[in-house]
Amino acid sequence: xxxxxxxxxxxxxxxxxxxxxxxxxxxxxxxxxxxxxxxxxxxxxxxxxxxxxxxxxxxxxxxxxxxxxxxxxxxxxxxxxxxxxxxxxxxxxxxxxxxxxxxxxxxxxxxxxxxxxxxxxxxxxxxxxxxxxxxxxxxxxxxxxxxxxxxxxxxxxxxxxxxxxxxxxxxxxxxxxxxxxxxxxxxxxxxxxxxxxxxxxxxxxxxxxxxxxxx
Numbered sequence: 001x002x003x004x005x006x007x008x009x010x011x012x013x014x015x016x017x018x019x020x021x022x023x024x025x026x027x028x029x030x031x032x033x034x035x036x037x038x039x040x041x042x043x044x045x046x047x048x049x050x051x052x053x054x055x056x057x058x059x060x061x062x063x064x065x066x067x068x069x070x071x072x073x074x075x076x077x078x079x080x081x082x083x084x085x086x087x088x089x090x091x092x093x094x095x096x097x098x099x100x101x102x103x104x105x106x107x108x109x110x111x112x113x114x115x116x117x118x119x120x121x122x123x124x125x126x127x128x129x130x131x132x133x134x135x136x137x138x139x140x141x142x143x144x145x146x147x148x149x150x151x152x153x154x155x156x157x158x159x160x161x162x163x164x165x166x167x168x169x170x171x172x173x174x175x176x177x178x179x180x181x182x183x184x185x186x187x188x189x190x191x192x193x194x195x196x197x198x199x200x201x202x203x204x205x206x207x208x209x210x211x212x213x214x215x
Contacts, residue, residue, distance in 0.1 A: 003043050064101045074105055077105070127160050127163045129151075131167065153190050155191075161190075165200075183198060
């Protein structure tokens with residue numbers, strides 16, 4: 001079983017680092033195991049060990065990035081992520097895999113699953129909704145980023161707030177006018193941390209302008 005082999009190899013790596021395994025080592029090992037069957041990856045994802053779960057989402061990510069991955073397996077990878085999202089329960093797991101596993105799969109497809117995630121009661125599912133749009137942003141497609149941000153602009157979860165601020169900022173690099181229009185509409189109501197992340201790359205005068213709107 002590839003999953004068991006992955007775990008045993010990770011244990012050996014852990015011995016070299018006195019148990020504190022650097023994430024880069026997990027990512028590298030996951031790349032080497034990207035041919036692991038998806039059902040085994042899901043079993044790894046359900047492991048209580050955080051490193052094993054990080055390895056699992058990293059394997060999904062490498063599979064999704066691999067141009068040789070078939071359409072059928074891409075769908076299987078996407079479904080594995082969505083159907084087991086309760087195990088993807090922190091921002092690191094989301095950010096490691098959502099852009100290519102979810103965003104890459106839904107590119108040029110119906111985006112309804114994103115909007116369903118954005119309305120979820122699970123904050124990490126809501127974070128997935130905005131984080132996965134990074135794939136679209138890289139393709140110079142920013143409409144869904146701002147539409148999802150509109151849904152999440154009053155979110156109460158800090159990790160969702162930070163993600164919304166970060167991703168509208170990234171979308172704003174492609175079209176600053178759209179970002180400013182979004183901020184003109186929402187700066188007074190959005191959480192302060194979201195606003196700070198969103199305006200981070202503006203010049204000082206512009207940052208102060210939007211912060212004063214909040215005040």
